[in-house]
Amino acid sequence: MRSHSTTELPVVVIGAGPAGLAAAAHLVDRGMTPLVLESGPAAGAAVREWSHVRLFSPWGEVTDPAAEKLLAPTGWVKPDPATYPSGGDWAEQYLQPLADALGDRIRYSVTVTGVSRAGRDRGVDAGREGQPFTVYVHHADGTEERITVRAVIDASGTWTTPSPLGGDGLPALGERTAADCISYRVPDLKDPAVRARYGGKRTAVIGSGASAFTALAYLADLAKDAPGTHAVWILRRGISGSTFGGGEADQLPARGALGLAAKAAVDDGYADAVTGFRTTVVEKAGDRLVLVAEDGRRLDPVDEIIALTGFRPDLSVLAELRLNLDERLQAPVELAPLIDPNVHSCGTVYPHGAKELSHPEQDVYVVGMKSYGRAPTFLAMTGYEQVRSIAAALAGDHEAAERVELTLPETGVCGGAGLFDEPEAAQGDGGGCCAAPATLHIGIGAPAASPGGC
Structure with a gap:
């Protein structure tokens, strides 16, 4: 039983x-005092x-x-609900104003170590x-x-891992040695230095989800201006009817457009697909790299590698707490069956909250992408429902x-073979089943998607 002094922390x-x-x-809306610790x-x-x-x-x-x-008294005006923000828009037009409204409840450049x-x-x-x-x-x-608190909400995301x-x-083998030629992020080809890195080069893109789609579409667009630019798309499984998502049937049109853009990159010859390839070795071949699969196949040399094989949670800071995590997904055991990517898509995951996110250690919650x-x-939207429920419980x-206060659109495009190859971009705690270039020209839906929270 918590003492009165503890609940005031x-x-x-x-x-x-x-x-x-x-x-x-x-938490503020519920009359509690949050203390947000941000490493950036x-x-x-x-x-x-x-x-x-x-x-x-x-x-x-x-x-x-x-x-x-919370933002309303500050004069904040919500952007047009029907338009699609970039990650930069999201940060500058919503996240930072919200943080400013929270004031000294946030501390920056503070790293939680345990x-x-x-x-x-x-x-x-x-x-x-x-x-x-x-x-x-x-x-x-x-x-x-050392800071003493009454409860812990870990929303640190998976971006760093x-x-x-x-x-x-x-x-x-050889992956660490070749680190200078490997990126684990969707490249920003608006940056001249990044554009020069991939322009006219042969690049392996490893992954089968939205982030890989984004990279393929970017490189296809670059190839139109930089002859010799070519992608080798490496999938750990085969190509099936669901590989490119829901297309025009996707209830999130921009995500459907993203899958179609990746398909166009292959169909138009800007990328070659290699299926059933599970990498075991990265070999140096002069200034280039050769990928070797577990079945012994060797690919032709590439200049660069973009590895978009997902993200995973760093649970080390919670090591002294008693968590009950699924052995496969590293998610809370009650949540894991609801989000199993072999069964569920973004829109078929049942909205959930404090009950499913609870652990044997009372008042500890891991939320968001993590x-x-x-x-x-x-x-x-799922993350917002999580924290609403948790604040109510606290x-x-x-x-x-x-109570469930969220209805998700059913899309059916995140499930299917190969999903584990690409747990999306998972940026910070807003990542998830989304990602697409802001300059996608394929004629359907809105210009596209993101690795940071759909």
Whole structure:
């Protein structure tokens, strides 16, 4: 049973991305005090790193109601709900204004290094639930601090932990040695230096989801201006009817357009598809690289590699807490069956909240993209519903915590063979089943999508 003094402590929120800031807004709306700890110098630091990519969900689906309520007194005007923001738009026009409205409830350039029960390591039972949490942080100036809080909401995302290109989930032999020629992000081809890196070059794109689609479309567009630019698209499984998504049948038109753009890159000869290729070795061949598969196949040399094989959660800062995680997805055990990418798409995941996100360690929640572990089907709207429910639970409003206040569009395009190859871009805590170039010219729907929260 928590003491009165414990309940008056702040609730720490790790990460000032879309889900983290929404969590803080809901806590404020419930009369609680959030303390947001952000490792970057500004709100949405991870989102800013893919600022060149456009979301495939419109503004109407990527802002949170409690956040809008907090922003209203500041004079903030919501952008046209039907238009599609880029990552940069999202950060500058929504996330940073929201962070500014939260004021000194946010601390920047602060890295959380660990969380524990005060005076109790993971193995101690006695008096555990009555203790507050201790959050260890490291400041940019090298100083350290311990902060005492009543609850923990980890919205730190998965952006900093991309999956390796090795087909078994581990780095391929030679992958680290070839690091200078490997990128784990969708390239910003508006940047002259990046454009020069890939222009006229042969690039391997590894992955089968929206981020890979984005890279293929970008490189196809670059090839029109830089002769000799060519992509080798490497898929760990085969190509099927669902490989390119839902196309014109997708209820999120921009996402459907993204899949069609990737298909066009192959059909028009800007990319060659190699299927059933699980990389085990990256060999140096002079200044170029040769990929070798587990079945012994060797590809022709490439100049660059873009590995878009997903992201995974870094759970090390929560190591002293008692979490109950699915052994495959590294998501909460009650949530995992609902987001299994072999079964579900973005729109078929049942909205969920505090109940499904709970752990044996009371008042600890992992939210946003990180809550999905290695599953790729996350939507920004889902994260907002998560934190709404959690804030209600922490406030003792269990009826509201259990109530579902979200209806997702069914799309059916995220499921199917090969999905584990690409848990999408997963940028910060807003990533998920989305990504597409802002300059996509394929004639259907809106110009396209994003790795940062659809």
